[in-house]
Amino acid sequence: MTGAPLDLRVKIGAATLKNPVIAASGCYNRGEEYAQIVDVGRYGAITLKSVTRSPRLGNDMPRVFPTPGGLLNAIGLQGPGIDHFLAHIAPELSKVPTAVIASVAGFSVAEFAEVAALMDGLPNVIAIELDVSCPNVDREGQCFAADAASLAAVVGAVKSRVKLPVIPKLMPNVADLRPIAQAAQDAGADAVSLINAVRGMVVDVANARPMLANVSGGLTGPAIRPIAVHAVWEVAGTVSIPIIGMGGIETGNDALEFLFAGASAIAIGTANFRDPLVHVRALQGIEEELRRRSVASVRELTGMARTTQAKAGSH
Amino acid sequence: MDSSPRLETATLVSREFRAPGFWFLKLRCEHVARHARPAQFVALDLPGGFAVRLPLGIYTAQDDTFGLLFKEWGERTTRLAALPEGSQISCIGPLGNAFAMPRAGERVVIVAGGLGVAAFWMLVKELKEASIDTTIVLGARSAPHLVGREELAAFGFPFEICTDDGSEGHRGTVIDRLRSLPRADVLYGCGPGNMLQALCGLADKHGITCQVSLEETFGCSLGTCWGCVVSVRRGSGQATGYPRAPGESRDLDFARVCKDGTVFSSAELVWAS
Numbered sequence: 001m002t003g004a005p006l007d008l009r010v011k012i013g014a015a016t017l018k019n020p021v022i023a024a025s026g027c028y029n030r031g032e033e034y035a036q037i038v039d040v041g042r043y044g045a046i047t048l049k050s051v052t053r054s055p056r057l058g059n060d061m062p063r064v065f066p067t068p069g070g071l072l073n074a075i076g077l078q079g080p081g082i083d084h085f086l087a088h089i090a091p092e093l094s095k096v097p098t099a100v101i102a103s104v105a106g107f108s109v110a111e112f113a114e115v116a117a118l119m120d121g122l123p124n125v126i127a128i129e130l131d132v133s134c135p136n137v138d139r140e141g142q143c144f145a146a147d148a149a150s151l152a153a154v155v156g157a158v159k160s161r162v163k164l165p166v167i168p169k170l171m172p173n174v175a176d177l178r179p180i181a182q183a184a185q186d187a188g189a190d191a192v193s194l195i196n197a198v199r200g201m202v203v204d205v206a207n208a209r210p211m212l213a214n215v216s217g218g219l220t221g222p223a224i225r226p227i228a229v230h231a232v233w234e235v236a237g238t239v240s241i242p243i244i245g246m247g248g249i250e251t252g253n254d255a256l257e258f259l260f261a262g263a264s265a266i267a268i269g270t271a272n273f274r275d276p277l278v279h280v281r282a283l284q285g286i287e288e289e290l291r292r293r294s295v296a297s298v299r300e301l302t303g304m305a306r307t308t309q310a311k312a313g314s315h
Numbered sequence: 316m317d318s319s320p321r322l323e324t325a326t327l328v329s330r331e332f333r334a335p336g337f338w339f340l341k342l343r344c345e346h347v348a349r350h351a352r353p354a355q356f357v358a359l360d361l362p363g364g365f366a367v368r369l370p371l372g373i374y375t376a377q378d379d380t381f382g383l384l385f386k387e388w389g390e391r392t393t394r395l396a397a398l399p400e401g402s403q404i405s406c407i408g409p410l411g412n413a414f415a416m417p418r419a420g421e422r423v424v425i426v427a428g429g430l431g432v433a434a435f436w437m438l439v440k441e442l443k444e445a446s447i448d449t450t451i452v453l454g455a456r457s458a459p460h461l462v463g464r465e466e467l468a469a470f471g472f473p474f475e476i477c478t479d480d481g482s483e484g485h486r487g488t489v490i491d492r493l494r495s496l497p498r499a500d501v502l503y504g505c506g507p508g509n510m511l512q513a514l515c516g517l518a519d520k521h522g523i524t525c526q527v528s529l530e531e532t533f534g535c536s537l538g539t540c541w542g543c544v545v546s547v548r549r550g551s552g553q554a555t556g557y558p559r560a561p562g563e564s565r566d567l568d569f570a571r572v573c574k575d576g577t578v579f580s581s582a583e584l585v586w587a588s
Contacts, residue, residue, distance in 0.1 A: 026540065033537040033574070037322045037407060049541075055558045057569055064534040064542030066391075071366045071534055075541045078569060080557040088556075221366035273367045273535040274360050276322055276407070 006290050007297040008283070010044070010265045012242050013165025013190030015126040017099060017265060019044035020298055021255065021282050024246050024269030025103040025129060025169070026050065026075070030089070030096050038276045041097030042283060047267065050105035050131040053115050055081035060213035065202050070221035070248075071270050072200050074214035077105055077134075082115045086122075094123040101167070104158075105131035112154045117161040127165040130154060133196045133218075145171040145196065148183035155187035165190035167244065172224075172231055173199045178238040191242040193267065194235060195228045198247075220270040222248040229261050236262020236303060250278060252285010259286070259298070260305035318350040318409070320537075325359075325406040327398055328380060336387045337430075337462045338396045344406055345379040352413030353438035354505070354528040354578050357381070358536035360405035361394045369395060370533045370573065372505075373409060374433045375466055384433040384463050410536060411577045414438050414503055414526055416445065421500035423449040426489050426514055428506025429456070432463035434528045438503060443470045450475060450496065454489035454506070458482040490514060499523060502581075505530075515581035525581035531572040538574025545572050546585040553583055 008019035023031065023040070025047040031040035040046065058078025065072045080089065093100050102119040106112040116128050132144035132151055144150045151168060158166050168184045170177060172195040181192050197218025202211040210216075228247025236243055245263030249255050250271040258266045271278040286298060295301065325344035333339050347357055351373045358368035369391040375382035387393045398404070414434075417423055423442060425435055432453055442449045454477040455461045461476065461483060468474070476484025477492045485492050489506070490513045502525040504514040511527045518525030534542035546567045547554050553575040554568035567585045570576065 027535065029539045033535075033539050036319045055560045057560045057563055057567075058541065058544070061544060062532060063544065064532055064540065066365065066367050066532070069364050069366055073534060073540070073542055078541050078544070080555070081560075084558055222364070223366070270366055270534075273537075273540070274365070275405075 006287055007299075008044075008286070010242070010299060012127055012167065012244070012265065015099070015165050017044035017126070019283060020259070020265035020286070021279050022101065022244060022265055022267040023047055023272065023279070024267040025131065027269035027272055030093065030100065034272065034276055035097075038280070043098050043279050044265065045099040045101050045126065046096060047101040047129055048103050049079060050077055050103040051079055051082055051085045051115060051119070052077055052105050053082055053111045055079065055084065062212055063214070065211045065217075067200075067202060067219065068223060070219050070223035071273070072202055072212065072217040072219050073197070074212045074217035076214060082118050086118060090122050093125065096124055099126045100124040101127045101129050103129045103131055105134055107134055109153045109157045113157040113161045116158040116166070120162040120164050125164065127167055127190070128158070128162060129193055130158060130166065130168040131196070132168050133171045143171070145169075145180065146174050148180050151180055152183040152187040155184050155189045159188040167191045167193050169193035169196050171196040172227055177231055177235055181235040181239050185239045185241050189241060191244060191264070192235065192239065193244040193246060195224070195231045195247045198224045198227060220248070222250055224248050225254060225257075229257050232258055232263050233261040233306075236306065249282065250275065252282050252288065255282040255286055256289055256301070259301040260303070262303045262306055264299070264302050320408055320410050321346050323347065323406050323408070325404045327400055327402040327404060330396075330398070330400060333384070333462045334459045337460075338385060338387070339374070340383045340395070341380050342383065342404065342406070343380050344408075347373065347406060347408040348376045348379050348381045351376040351381060351409040351437060353441060354414050354434045355409035355411050356577065357406050357408035358410060358533075359395065361391050363390065363394050365391055367534055368407065368536055370410070370536045372433045372528070373437070374463070375436045382436075382466075384430065386430055407536065411573060412575070414528070414578050416441060417447055417501040419445070419447075421447065422497070423447050423501045423503065424493065424496060424499035425449065425451045426493055426502060426504045426506070426510075427452065428454050428489055428510040429460060430462070431504070431506030431528075432467070434505035435503070436466050439467055439470050439472065443472070450499075452477065452489045452492050452496070454478065454492070456480065490517065493517065501525070503527070512586045515584055515586065518581045526578050527581065527584070528577045529572050529579060530577070533573045536573050538571050541571060543572040544569035545576065545579065547579065547583045548585055551583040553579060
């Protein structure tokens with residue numbers, strides 16, 4: 001069926017993306033830098049850098065360090081704060097040549113709800129991702145994404161204030177992701193993003209000190225891909241809401257791994273740094289797979305490896 | 316032709332050993348070579364499973380070819396040094412801002428430490444074309460590390476050579492040497508952080524305009540990841556313009572070295588004391 005129209009649309013709650021390939025938060029701003037060199041409109045959506053209530057200077061340097069197959073980072077949410085964002089950045093969002101997913105970070109339930117409410121209804125914004133990997137100051141610094149009750153409180157509070165689909169971004173540094181994803185769904189999350197960066201550290205041996213000023217950082221890039229695929233596999237067996245899979249995707253084949261493991265859409269972050277055409281390659285890989293399998297819709301690829309495994313009868 | 320950065324494929328046309336660990340490569344890439352401005356850089360995608368590109372300052376740029384002068388200091392530079400002539404390399408560039416030219420009649424001193432010399436070929440060429448009185452102060456640990464003189468010497472400006480061990484030129488640092496030179500109107504610097512801090516301190520003390528090109532570990536190289544920031548005064552031209560963070564008493568902001576720089580004015584930079 002070469003030449004037959006392929007349906008690449010995916011649904012995240014009430015939002016429809018023209019294709020399942022999303023730019024991950026913190027790696028793409030709103031696309032203006034990459035628009036100089038590639039067609040950023042090929043992305044199904046661009047996720048903005050996380051916005052907090054107050055301006056943040058972020059961490060001291062060094063903030064990034066390349067590792068084997070990865071990049072360790074501790075930026076520390078440098079950003080303008082929501083007021084400056086609304087005044088100076090939000091008006092530019094209508095110029096983004098694809099859909100926009102806003103990202104909110106916070107240190108309390110109230111901060112998440114307040115900032116998310118201000119993002120609701122901005123031009124071009126079709127969903128709100130919650131960067132819940134920050135410490136919760138209301139609960140002795142317990143990370144929201146590490147605690148089902150904290151996460152449920154954030155998702156519930158945000159859902160009560162916004163109309164747009166809400167997508168908490170879960171982190172892999174937990175004993176079991178499944179009850180946390182379940183708590184997100186029960187609290188009304190429209191989808192979950194997974195995974196956020198994996199916690200890591202590099203020591204500067206020559207100077208006998210941590211390489212990053214923040215000591216630890218988040219590891220991204222292909223080094224974490226199998227961790228991310230497994231997280232998607234586990235969570236897809238638990239929740240019924242869509243999963244946006246991410247973590248080290250560099251090729252169409254990588255994207256298909258996530259879709260087959262149970263993701264409805266995928267996001268690409270660090271790989272843009274090396275290959276600004278990675279989103280086009282991922283899309284082409286997905287399209288080729290649809291043709292190869294004579295499948296009309298990308299939605300039919302979601303969980304394909306789960307079906308195959310179930311048929312084989314082994315668990 | 317648009318001078319904004321592009322994603323291009325460069326061809327490695329020659330590789331030249333300069334000193335142990337030091338290489339001078341020439342790459343054919345018309346867009347970068349024709350549009351590169353002094354102190355701009357390229358981001359190269361090297362084979363070997365690296366997650367991010369290698370950023371390197373553009374040294375020479377002529378016709379359709381640009382040159383890279385670099386030292387093997389990590390896996391990516393080692394990989395680049397080992398690529399055979401004829402290799403095709405994915406290249407984004409030219410990236411970053413550029414040195415601003417002095418006014419006619421101003422006296423310029425360029426201060427380069429070690430590989431910092433690589434930031435200056437294009438600037439020296441423009442200074443020559445503008446007939447600006449220029450002196451070049453080059454420093455290195457020892458004579459074998461004085462790379463990059465060959466290309467710069469062709470412009471005929473006077474050199475002041477300094478080595479830490481006295482194996483060539485004056486024994487001592489470029490800053491020591493600068494202090495003994497006639498006062499400049501404009502200073503340009505590139506090199507190790509402590510050298511640039513001393514240079515900026517000297518410039519500020521004497522009220523001399525000074526521009527420095529900074530080196531940092533980059534993530535994206537394009538300004539999206541905020542991984543390579545430097546402290547600048549709040550409200551300065553290269554600052555973010557974001558409001559002051561609560562509880563932040565320091566009068567500083569973090570600008571991106573890769574996107575807002577790599578060139579910063581000494582008047583904007585805030586150095587750790």
